[in-house]
Amino acid sequence: MKALDELTFDNRFARLGDAFSTHVLPEPLDAPRLVVASNAAMALLDLDPAVAETPVFAELFGGHKLWAEAEPRAMVYSGHQFGGYTPQLGDGRGLLLGEVYNAAGEHWDLHLKGAGMTPYSRMGDGRAVLRSSIREFLASEALHALGIPSSRALCVIGSDTPVWREKQERGAMVLRMAPSHIRFGHFEYFYYTKKPEQQALLAEHILNLHYPECREQPEPYLAMFREIVERNAELIAKWQAYGFCHGVMNTDNMSILGITFDFGPFAFLDDFDAHFICNHSDHEGRYSFSNQVPIGQWNLSALAQALTPFISVDALKEALGLYLPLYQANYLDLMRRRLGLTTAEDDDQQLVERLLKLMQNSGVDYTLFFRRLGDESAALAVARLRDDFVDMAGFDAWAELYKARVERDGDYSQEQRRERMHAVNPLYILRNYLAQNAISAAESGDYSEVRRLHEVLSKPFEEQSGMEQYAQRPPDWGKHLEISCSS
Secondary structure, eight states: OBOGGGOEEOOTTGGGOTTTEEEOOOOOOSSOEEEEEOHHHHHHTTBOGGGGGSHHHHHHTTTSOOOTTOOOEEEOOOEEETTEEESOOOOSSEEEEEEEEOTTOOEEEEEEETOOOOTTOTTSOSOEEHHHHHHHHHHHHHHHHHTOOBOEEEEEEEOSOEEESSSEEEEEEEEEEESOOOBHHHHHHHHHTTOHHHHHHHHHHHHHHHOGGGGGSSSHHHHHHHHHHHHHHHHHHHHHHHTEEOSOOOGGGSBTTSOBOOOSSOEEOSBOOTTOOOBTTOTTOTTOTTTHHHHHHHHHHHHHHHTTTTSOHHHHHHHHTTHHHHHHHHHHHHHHHHTTOOSOOTTHHHHHHHHHHHHHHHTOBHHHHHHHHTTSOHHHHHHHHGGGOSOHHHHHHHHHHHHHHHHHHOOOOHHHHHHHHHTTSOSOOOOHHHHHHHHHHHHTTOOHHHHHHHHHHTSTTSOOTTOGGGGSOOOGGGGSOOBOSOO
16 A cells, blocks of 8 residues: 555646646645545555545645645636537636556546636636535445446545635535546537647547557547447436436536546435436526436537547447437346346336336335335335335336236346345435535534445445434435535
8 A cells, every 4th residue: 555655646638738738736725624535546546544644635635735746737628518618618626636547557637626716717716615525525436336437536625714605615625536537528629619639639648548449440539439429328327227417417527438527416316206407507407317318419419529520420420329229228227137137028118117107206215116126025025115106006007017027037036136136226325415414514523424424325235234314215305405506
């Protein structure tokens, strides 16, 4: 294991030059202190977890100190925000401190969010507040634990720095990690500013570092785009299967690697609602839960447009045509597994859709339904779950179809069924009210609940003794929390 001063930097993105990013130093936080750290994320850097409790840790990730080898840069990009194109965005409150590689040869961006003003801050102060930093930390690590591709979060550093939003709050920084923070908006920026040389340099950078296998194809850029389409189809299938709402799927928030990042007003579904809108600024419901699938395709189309200097329109259209079939195949496979099915039948899609419609009309808890469905045999489970549904006759009809489907699926013991279903159906998810409880305590100076919740969510599929309160349905107040982009 390494100490903090033993990290090995290789700042590959910084070497692309000033057309891609601007050198900016982080603005230090007042009285920086550790709120929470992820041992799992620290392991990706080969760091000894004990270093998180040292003063220098908070100083490094609170903007007071910097490695000599770090080259903090604010990235420039653009993007479509709520469907409208914004010519220049960029890291308005974030900095890419540098890239570190571990003993396994993996490279990780160290990206500090809340690091102060940059040339891309526009009217903002460049700061992040404690509540949004905690939410991003918890979501990053929780999604990873669920098996959903995501950026990672190393730590949250709190402070005494005052930050004004709707009221005065305290500033914080979150250190997030990913193999790359390049987004669709990077390509859009160079496309719409008519800088094909830089755009080609960016494409070569991504090909060489993240999609080297595409070099072996007759058209490497097309192969890369096809891979991006496939990864995003798989990612959004996992969002939908596990009830995750991103909330702000602008093209500048879409990763070129097909991972979840740029957490703002996200939420996991409590009661199933296909029309759920988690961002209270999304008045038209553009980024509602059910719209995430078509918006994913819309965003890929925007990326395709930016790639037209290098790839023919017909080839781009053909690659885009892969998105929906791949999404549907991945989603249906996940939902079969959540239902405890190991084989495929033609009517499985209809079985899933009928269930979700019943859940929608009855306000059934999305996570707990699937978890409880695996607790017992299919017959006993549906008998116990029946009372959760208003349309009992409709659920009874579905239950008969489901029991018959399970019977046809194969001959296996209830213990095998339970083990298989519990391995894909979490008991614990990051519900908004749980995050809010942890945030409220942290804002009063008590970080224990943030740390406890992080620990619980790091093992979402395992029943944890004494943690029953984290697996309950939310209270009424917890179902109606409004989450904004204001961080």
